Amino acid sequence: MYNKTMIITGLVIFVLMVTFPVWxxxxxxxxxxxxxxxxxxxxxCVASAAFMRDKHMQLLNEWRDDVLRNSDRVTVxxxxxxxxxxxxxxCMECHSNKEKFCDxxxxxxxxxxxxxxxxLTPTEAASKKEAH
Amino acid sequence: MKYAYSFLAVIALILIAWLGSQxxxxxxxxxxxxxxxxxxxxxxxxxxxxxxxxxxPVPFSIQTSCGQAKSLDFIKPNRLECPTTNAEVVxxxxxxxxxxxxLFRNTKSEIYDxxxxxxxxxxxxxxxxxxxxxxxxxxxxxxxxxxxxxVPEAIAWLDWADSxxxxxxxxxxxxxxxxxxGLLFLFTRRLFNRQVRFLSLLNDYFPLVLLFAIGVxxxxxxxxxxxxxxxxxxxxxxxxxxxxxxxxxxxxGAIFYIHLFLVCILLIYFPFSKLxxxxxxxxxxxxxxxxxxxxxxxxxxxxxxxxxxxxxxxxDEFREYMVEAGIPVEKExxxxxxxx
Numbered sequence: 015m016y017n018k019t020m021i022i023t024g025l026v027i028f029v030l031m032v033t034f035p036v037w038x039x040x041x042x043x044x045x046x047x048x049x050x051x052x053x054x055x056x057x058x059c060v061a062s063a064a065f066m067r068d069k070h071m072q073l074l075n076e077w078r079d080d081v082l083r084n085s086d087r088v089t090v091x092x093x094x095x096x097x098x099x100x101x102x103x104x105c106m107e108c109h110s111n112k113e114k115f116c117d118x119x120x121x122x123x124x125x126x127x128x129x130x131x132x133x134l135t136p137t138e139a140a141s142k143k144e145a146h
Numbered sequence: 147m148k149y150a151y152s153f154l155a156v157i158a159l160i161l162i163a164w165l166g167s168q169x170x171x172x173x174x175x176x177x178x179x180x181x182x183x184x185x186x187x188x189x190x191x192x193x194x195x196x197x198x199x200x201x202x203p204v205p206f207s208i209q210t211s212c213g214q215a216k217s218l219d220f221i222k223p224n225r226l227e228c229p230t231t232n233a234e235v236v237x238x239x240x241x242x243x244x245x246x247x248x249l250f251r252n253t254k255s256e257i258y259d260x261x262x263x264x265x266x267x268x269x270x271x272x273x274x275x276x277x278x279x280x281x282x283x284x285x286x287x288x289x290x291x292x293x294x295x296x297v298p299e300a301i302a303w304l305d306w307a308d309s310x311x312x313x314x315x316x317x318x319x320x321x322x323x324x325x326x327x328g329l330l331f332l333f334t335r336r337l338f339n340r341q342v343r344f345l346s347l348l349n350d351y352f353p354l355v356l357l358f359a360i361g362v363x364x365x366x367x368x369x370x371x372x373x374x375x376x377x378x379x380x381x382x383x384x385x386x387x388x389x390x391x392x393x394x395x396x397x398x399g400a401i402f403y404i405h406l407f408l409v410c411i412l413l414i415y416f417p418f419s420k421l422x423x424x425x426x427x428x429x430x431x432x433x434x435x436x437x438x439x440x441x442x443x444x445x446x447x448x449x450x451x452x453x454x455x456x457x458x459x460x461x462d463e464f465r466e467y468m469v470e471a472g473i474p475v476e477k478e479x480x481x482x483x484x485x486x
Binding site: 015016017018021024025029032033034038039040041044046047064069071074119121122123124125 | 185188189192193196197200201202203204290291292293294295296297301302305306312315316372373374375376377378381382385386388389390391393397425428447
């Protein structure tokens with residue numbers, strides 16, 4: 015083999031880079047996210063858990079477009095229960111703790127939804143009320 | 147026909163992953179066994195290929211120079227185009243690896259009536275090639291968010307920057323568009339440029355189609371076919387693979403297995419194909435050697451060890467036979483005993 019030092023250094027760097035997740039995680043998969051179930055004990059949602067896991071972001075965006083862009087505030091009735099279209103009006107009514115519900119999965123998967131650019135989290139809303 | 151075969155091959159691979167992942171119990175095969183096999187073949191094959199290349203000696207100093215070599219003091223050398231020191235070589239290599247400088251020199255020749263030939267600078271290949279490669283790099287780095295727990299800030303930042311246009315939900319990535327547009331150009335170039343079409347082989351089309359299918363399945367999974375795409379279940383599997391404790395959830399959708407299987411095929415195919423230009427670009431002797439043949443003698447490393455053999459030595463060795471054959475010698479042989 016010619017140019018041994020250069021070739022071996024290059025290959026070692028490459029292999030270390032490709033296997034980076036192994037060194038970074040250190041064989042520890044870490045805790046799995048455990049989103050908190052509604053503290054009020056509600057069992058029904060606007061859709062099944064599987065649907066919400068996969069597509070809640072698309073549903074929320076549809077609602078946003080309906081309400082804010084098409085001024086369509088018609089409520090959604092699922093299983094005899096009426097829901098107003100909205101993150102704070104519907105979702106956060108039951109899933110009242112953003113930090114323990116939303117953030118647990120979003121942090122795990124490094125997702126930063128833009129919901130909270132405009133919306134207030136329940137904790138923020140409470141602290142605002144106190145200030146006034 | 148050659149491009150048709152590459153489409154057929156990719157469609158067959160998609161069907162294998164699609165139907166296979168629906169068989170109960172086969173999720174483990176497609177989600178765990180194949181990825182481990184793929185990464186082992188990839189790393190092993192990659193090291194093997196590079197070591198194999200490193201065993202071939204470079205017989206001459208064969209750098210290509212596009213500028214004035216260093217010679218007399220009053221002649222200005224072109225330090226980048228004709229590097230004579232290691233630092234200059236590093237600069238030239240960095241520009242080649244990071245900006246594809248040799249593609250930037252691409253020209254297009256055309257024959258007109260007359261007959262007259264014209265040469266024109268053609269930067270499209272460079273532009274779309276660069277776009278494709280950088281998009282692909284960012285996509286690969288971005289995928290680390292599924293393998294690392296906790297996710298480093300830099301990767302979250304990259305993810306944010308890549309999806310900053312916030313088109314659709316989840317937000318579309320710029321690099322996904324860059325990758326697909328780049329691949330589309332590289333593929334159509336092979337179809338519509340007559341010279342390139344003549345030179346193109348199945349193994350030129352196949353990686354393009356395979357990469358395109360990987361990009362399309364990735365976009366579909368993120369934007370359109372979200373059924374069964376539970377990111378946390380997928381991340382649990384990916385982190386599990388990286389920590390050698392894979393856990394597979396049974397309700398991940400088929401689109402994920404198709405995407406993953408195509409990536410595994412790419413990894414397995416990689417070391418044995420033209421895609422090895424990833425390593426090859428660093429080992430191109432015409433780029434990575436110093437053009438210092440005026441200062442240093444480059445000795446071919448495979449030269450046999452030949453000892454100098456002077457005429458005097460030659461005559462010493464063969465003098466008797468030369469005299470016998472009547473060939474004149476410079477030094478007469480010493481008289482032998484039988485004369486006495």
